[in-house]
């Protein structure tokens with residue numbers, strides 16, 4: 322029988338840009354909890370920011386896109402047993418509070434608590450050998466089917482955040498949607514929107530990413546050559562009288578393509594999967610009246626930009642955001658990933674052992690032409 326050791330290796334955040342491989346105690350679990358041996362944990366931009374800018378107090382063990390095997394189950398746990406391969410969600414809503422009744426799970430007080438830890442202040446713990454799964458996040462534990470890998474399991478959480486955002490869009494089959502940025506998240510948007518019958522226009526700086534976007538179902542591809550040059554060239558507005566006066570700079574190739582695909586109507590929606598304000602402005606100009614611009618990557622507090630508010634009021638262009646996952650979508654997300662309709666394996670380009678977590682984070686924060694999702698793996 323597998324014996325759980327007393328201590329384990331973990332990558333401990335000790336301050337801004339200070340990650341150390343340390344030996345820490347294996348977490349103890351209570352009667353309603355699970356102990357999971359981590360097999361894979363995705364590197365997520367939200368953790369990268371906390372680590373690089375030191376925005377939260379150390380010490381912590383990060384990593385929240387976690388999959389692994391249950392090695393111990395508390396005496397009162399009925400739903401799970403030792404040996405099961407599972408994907409974890411570190412945030413689970415209470416389903417009862419005011420925010421939850423409004424389906425605003427990411428604003429629920431319980432949801433904001435992190436229910437998975439490898440020690441210290443709970444922060445996900447996926448960059449350790451074992452994690453403790455607390456009772457209130459047990460409803461977020463998903464079994465991984467035998468044919469699927471731990472790596473695929475670790476992708477459920479990010480895919481969930483993307484599906485949640487897609488559901489915020491008021492789209493009809495055949496609509497034209499811009500997905501700006503084809504990193505791992507942008508590519509998930511491209512795939513999920515294409516699966517729902519949308520015509521996706523994908524933009525990125527890197528041709529390698531656009532090629533994958535095409536394989537994921539994008540019908541229009543635009544390689545943004547030089548964002549600053551594009552931002553400086555002022556191109557005639559496409560649709561609206563109101564925006565004619567103050568039309569923001571738009572990439573000419575993108576503008577032409579959108580014009581062709583929509584017969585001059587404009588985009589039905591745009592998803593901004595790059596933290597660029599110029600791209601938001603561009604999207605706001607390219608969507609039709611009563612279209613939607615959804616922000617997904619603007620997670621840094623304090624960023625400001627000016628918007629012609631008449632585009633919101635008169636042109637009825639919605640500017641909206643989406644953050645984190647939707648607990649209610651878990652079954653649908655699991656189906657999409659495990660059936661490989663969204664083949665998450667194609668998004669994982671790099672795997673690092675636990676001891677090289679810092680290098681994994683470094684690569685994820687400075688992507689190359691070849692890199693997409695970076696995952697820390699143990700024994701898989």
Ligand SMILES: [Zn+2]
Nearest residue numbers: 365367386479
């Ligand atoms: Zn994440």
Ligand SMILES: [Zn+2]
Nearest residue numbers: 415418421429
């Ligand atoms: Zn709640």
